[in-house]
Amino acid sequence: MEEKKRIFSGMQPSGELTLGNYLGALKNWIKLQDEYDCMYSVMNMHAITVRQEPAELRKRSMEVLMQYMACGIDPEKSILFFQSHVPAHAELAWVLSCNAQMGELSRMTQFKDKSKKHADNINAGLFTYPVLMAADILLYQADLVPVGNDQLQHIELTRDIANRFNHHYGDTFTVPEPYIGKAGARVMSLQSPENKMSKSDPNPNGYVWLLDPEEVIIKKFKRAVTDSESEVRASEDKPGVTNLLTIYAAVTGKTVEEAEKEFAGQGYGTFKQAVGEAVAAELAPVRKRYEELAKDKAYVEEVYKKGAETAAKIAYKTLGKVYRKIGFVAR
Ligand code: TRP
Numbered sequence: 001m002e003e004k005k006r007i008f009s010g011m012q013p014s015g016e017l018t019l020g021n022y023l024g025a026l027k028n029w030i031k032l033q034d035e036y037d038c039m040y041s042v043m044n045m046h047a048i049t050v051r052q053e054p055a056e057l058r059k060r061s062m063e064v065l066m067q068y069m070a071c072g073i074d075p076e077k078s079i080l081f082f083q084s085h086v087p088a089h090a091e092l093a094w095v096l097s098c099n100a101q102m103g104e105l106s107r108m109t110q111f112k113d114k115s116k117k118h119a120d121n122i123n124a125g126l127f128t129y130p131v132l133m134a135a136d137i138l139l140y141q142a143d144l145v146p147v148g149n150d151q152l153q154h155i156e157l158t159r160d161i162a163n164r165f166n167h168h169y170g171d172t173f174t175v176p177e178p179y180i181g182k183a184g185a186r187v188m189s190l191q192s193p194e195n196k197m198s199k200s201d202p203n204p205n206g207y208v209w210l211l212d213p214e215e216v217i218i219k220k221f222k223r224a225v226t227d228s229e230s231e232v233r234a235s236e237d238k239p240g241v242t243n244l245l246t247i248y249a250a251v252t253g254k255t256v257e258e259a260e261k262e263f264a265g266q267g268y269g270t271f272k273q274a275v276g277e278a279v280a281a282e283l284a285p286v287r288k289r290y291e292e293l294a295k296d297k298a299y300v301e302e303v304y305k306k307g308a309e310t311a312a313k314i315a316y317k318t319l320g321k322v323y324r325k326i327g328f329v330a331r
Contacts, residue, residue: 007032007179008142010041010083013061014050015199019208019279020187022071022286023250028146028181030072038078039140039311040068045083045090046133049126050118065304067210070290081307083136088315092135093128095322099165100131100157108153134158137176139315144179152178169325173318185250190224193239211287214280221276222269232263232271241268248275251282 009029011021032038044061061082073080083089105111108130115122125132133154137145138161145155155178162173187197191206201207205220212220226240234242234256249256263271293300324330 004035004037005143006140006174007036007038007144007146008041008137008140008176009039009146010043010136011064012043012047013057013064014047014052015060017064017067017210018187018197018199019210019247019283020197022210022283023185023187023247024148025146026068026071026073027250029068029078031181032146032179033074033077036144038073039142040073040078040080041136041311042068042082043136046129049123049129050114051121062300066290066293066300067286069293069300069303070286071210072286075303075307079307079310081304081311085304085308086139086312086315088139088312088319089132089135092139092315092319092322093132095326096134096138096161096165097128097131099168100128100134100161104157104160105130108157110150110154130154130157131161134161138162138173139318140311141174141314141318142176143174145176146179146181172321172325185246187247187250188239188243190220190240190243193225193243208279208283210283211290212283213287214284217280217283218273218276221272221279224272224275226268226272230267232266232268233260241271244272244275248278251275251278 007029009025011017011025017026029038029040042061042064044057047057047061065080065082068080069075105127111127111129114126118126134157137155137158145158147155155176159175159177162175166172166175189195189197189201189206190208191201191203195201195206197207199207199209205223208217208220221244224240224244226244227238229238232241232245234245236242245256245259248254248259252259254262263274
C-alpha cells in the first residue's frame with residue numbers, strides 16, 4: 001500500500017477567522033483531506049509572541065478549533081489539536097534553535113514587521129518564532145505545508161534548518177515543501193480593497209466574519225466599496241470590483257471571466273447583492289454546524305484530546321530520533 005503524503009498546517013488564534021481565511025486557506029485544507037494525511041493545529045504557542053489577554057486567548061483557541069470543524073475539517077480524516085497539548089513542539093524548538101543562526105532569523109520580514117508594530121515588546125519568542133514553526137512541521141515529517149505567501153520565507157528557513165540538521169547528524173527530517181493551492185484566493189477588504197481582508201480591520205464592514213449571520217453578510221457586500229464606473233470587470237484600476245469577482249468565483253467555483261459574463265450589462269447593485277447572497281449561502285451551513293458544536297463541548301473535547309494523543313505518538317518518535325542523533329543519553 002502506498003503511503004499518503006503528510007500535510008501540516010495551522011493558524012494562530014489571534015483574532016476572528018474571516019472569509020479571507022476561509023477562501024485563502026480553510027477551503028483548501030478541506031479538499032486536501034482525502035488525498036493526504038492531514039494535521040491541522042491551533043497555534044496557541046505562536047500567539048503569545050504578542051501580548052494576549054489570557055481569558056480571550058483560551059476562548060478564541062476553542063473557537064478557532066470549532067471553526068475548523070464547522071468548515072468541514074473532519075476529525076475522522078484529519079488530526080486536529082492544540083499546539084500546546086503536544087510538549088514536543090517546545091522540546092524540538094529548543095534543539096532547532098541551537099541549529100538556527102541569529103543572522104538568518106534577523107532577516108525574517110515578519111520579525112521586522114512585528115518588531116515595528118510591537119516596539120514595546122520585542123521579546124525573544126518573537127525572534128525565535130520561525131524556529132518553533134520549523135519544529136511544528138519537522139516533528140511530523142510533513143511533506144507539504146499549505147501556507148499563504150506571507151509564510152513562504154518561514155518555510156524556506158524550515159527547509160534550510162532541516163537540510164543543515166540532516167547534513168550534520170544524518171538523515172532525520174523530511175524536507176518539506178510549501179503547498180500553494182490552485183484556488184488560493186487572496187481576499188481583500190470590502191472597504192479598502194488595496195488591503196488584505198483582516199480581522200484587525202477597524203471598520204467591521206471591511207471583513208466578513210465566518211459566523212456572521214446571512215443578513216449581515218449581505219449588508220456588508222451591499223456596502224462594499226467599488227468605483228465610479230458601472231462595468232463589472234476585473235482590472236487593476238478597479239480593485240473593489242475585482243475583489244468581489246474573485247470572491248464570487250472562489251465561492252461558486254466559476255472563473256472570473258465566467259462571472260464577468262454573468263454580470264455583463266448589470267449594475268453594481270445587482271452584482272453586489274448576488275455576491276453577498278452567494279457568500280451567505282456558502283457560510284450558512286458553517287454557522288449552523290458551529291452552533292451545534294458549541295452545544296456539544298464533550299464531543300469537541302474528545303476530538304482535540306484524541307488529536308493530541310495521535311499527534312504526540314508521531315511527534316515523540318521524531319523527537320526520540322533527534323535526541324539519539326545529537327547525543328543525549330537515553331532515559
Ligand atoms: N505562522 C503561521 C501564520 O501566522 C502559523 C503557523 C505556525 C504555521 N506554525 C505553522 C503554519 C506550521 C503552517 C505550519 O500563518
